[in-house]
Amino acid sequence: MPPPQIQVAGLDAPLVEPPAAQDRRSEPAPELVRPHVDWFSYADFAEETRTHLAELQPGGCVGVLAVDIDHFEALTSMHDGAIGTEILANTAARIRDAVRPYDLIARVDGNGFALAWRQATMDTAPADIGSRIARQFDDPVPSSAGDLAITVTIGVAAATFDEARFAEPQTLLAQARAAVVAARARGRSRITEFDPIMREHAVQTYTTERQLRVALRDETLTVDYQPIVNLRTGNVVAVEALARWQDELFGQVSPALFIPIAEDSGLINDLGRLVLTASIAQGARWSGDRDNGLLLTVNLSNNQLLDPSLIPMIKRLLAEHDLHPNQLCLEITESVVMANVAASMTILCQLKDLGVVLAIDDFGTGYSSLSYLRRLPVDILKIDRSFIQSLHNRDDRVIAKVIIDLAHTLGMTTIAEGVEDPTQVEVLKELNCDMAQGFLLHRPTPAGTVDLTPVDLRSIPAIEHGLGSLSGSHGWSFLP
Ligand code: C2E
Ligand code: MG
Ligand code: MG
Secondary structure (H helix, E strand, O other): OOOOOEOOOOOOOOOEOOOOOOOOOOOOOHHHOOOOOOOEOHHHHHHHHHHHHHHOOOOOEEEEEEEEEOOHHHHHHHOOOOHHHHHHHHHHHHHHHHOOOOOEEEEEEOOEEEEEEEEOOOOOOHHHHHHHHHHOOOOOEOOOOOOEOOOEEEEEEEEEHHHHOOOOHHHHHHHHHHHHHHHHHOOOOOEEEOOHHHHHHHHHHHHHHHHHHHHHHOOOOEEEEEEEEEOOOOOEEEEEEEEEEEEOOOEEEOHHHHHHHHHHHOOHHHHHHHHHHHHHHHHHHHHHHOOOOOEEEEEEOHHHHHOOOHHHHHHHHHHHHOOOHHHEEEEEEHHHHHHOHHHHHHHHHHHHHHOOEEEEEEEOOOOOOHHHHHHOOOOEEEEOHHHHHOOOOHHHHHHHHHHHHHHHHOOOEEEEOOOOOHHHHHHHHHOOOOEEOOOOOOOOEEHHHOOOOOOOHHHOOOOOOOOHHHOOOOOOOOOO
16 A cells, blocks of 8 residues: 655645655665664554554653754765765664664655654653754764764654544654754754644745746746945945745745745755856846946855856856856855855865855854854955944944954955945945945846946935044955
8 A cells, every 4th residue: 555645734735755665775885884774664654653642541642753864955966876875874873873772763755764752651752852863963974975964953743642542643744844844944953843833834835835846947036136336436346136036826025935945945956047047147248338347246055055066057157158257256145154164165165266256145144263264265255234234333333343354354355235324334434344235225126227327425424423443444456
């Protein structure tokens, strides 16, 4: 009998596709797998959970834990060979170390395992088992590609004695998976217990993903461009490409919502290709029209950065549209760079070898290690909007000053993000910030309506009190 499809109320397709059979195609090198651990199929998991539910006594509890390997697809696409199987085998081994010998570990979908847990009393909450499993990943996982920093996101669902009569294995697993989806929305590498509101969220995520898939297939996603202004001259020196999605069902959807969904569902590479293709073609048109050229900046997310086809694609697009690499800037958020410094460093160096400009986006939000920052081949620091918003506060202004001076000491150019107020422009000029981007100067608009004429910065009223002693000096030169 085929395993049942796992259904979440409101979804017209399964949230989890159970594998048809146990996936054991290629065996990893034995020395990299410690110890060799068997995992079971979805059908075994369902049978075990059903037995646990039927045999549950008053005061006891049945828990289902979904253990998802973070960035599994990106890790497997970065490395060839049996790396996926090695990661799975080592993950199963670490889960095994955290649980009792008779607890069943099953592989229930592409990047994860599920655990059926039964206990006679409620003295250990299933979430505590999750913490125990997560701690097993404190140390890197060995693989044929070297040590990998693997993390897991864990969702927990549980049924008490009273609930067990109504509970089904597939419902508990769907709930645990919904908790994983909710945990991911708040950042990976965490443990979350199911809450009924998550079912709503899972439905929304699923529906958005389905609509986004259609938009990508029909190429209805568009790109807006927001000019970036030189704070000394008022010239527009760069434009940032920003993905836009006008959906017939949802209306205008914010990238803050659909980019993470594209990341999680594997759609980000298609989305990134679309944005890079459209914006490089547009950037080449603008560059050809202007003596000083125009820097085009494009955002890259984590999985795009790790995609092996990224560099050949950028090379091909630059050649096809005859855009000089130094007219393209790739923005990577600080949190992505710092989440995996070693991998980011390698890829950023490869991108730098192409001759493109590199920027760290949303700087100040991602806990940069200063020693890494010094070694990263980065040209531009984009100061996060939160620092610009609080420039009126003297203490926060000092932080902005420290960031700007640090960037200049490291030979980087600074761009202030989210400038909305004329006084912010004045303060940023005083602090020696190089460039600014924000609704005050220009809003993002479609290519046809982007205004590239210089902004008259003198028409912005000056603030009452200068900053005097806060001013510094530096040399920067690579943009007009
Ligand atoms: P980001 O790269 O930091 O882009 C700047 C965001 O700030 C944009 O939001 C822009 O519209 C907004 N913004 C600009 N000036 C102001 C201002 O004065 N005030 C305020 N409140 N906001 C301002 P948007 O377009 O909603 O994009 C949000 C984020 O989504 C981007 O942040 C970026 O991280 C991501 N994103 C957008 N397009 C893409 C894309 O093509 N690929 C990837 N990977 N990420 C993208
Ligand atoms: Mg950006
Ligand atoms: Mg930003």
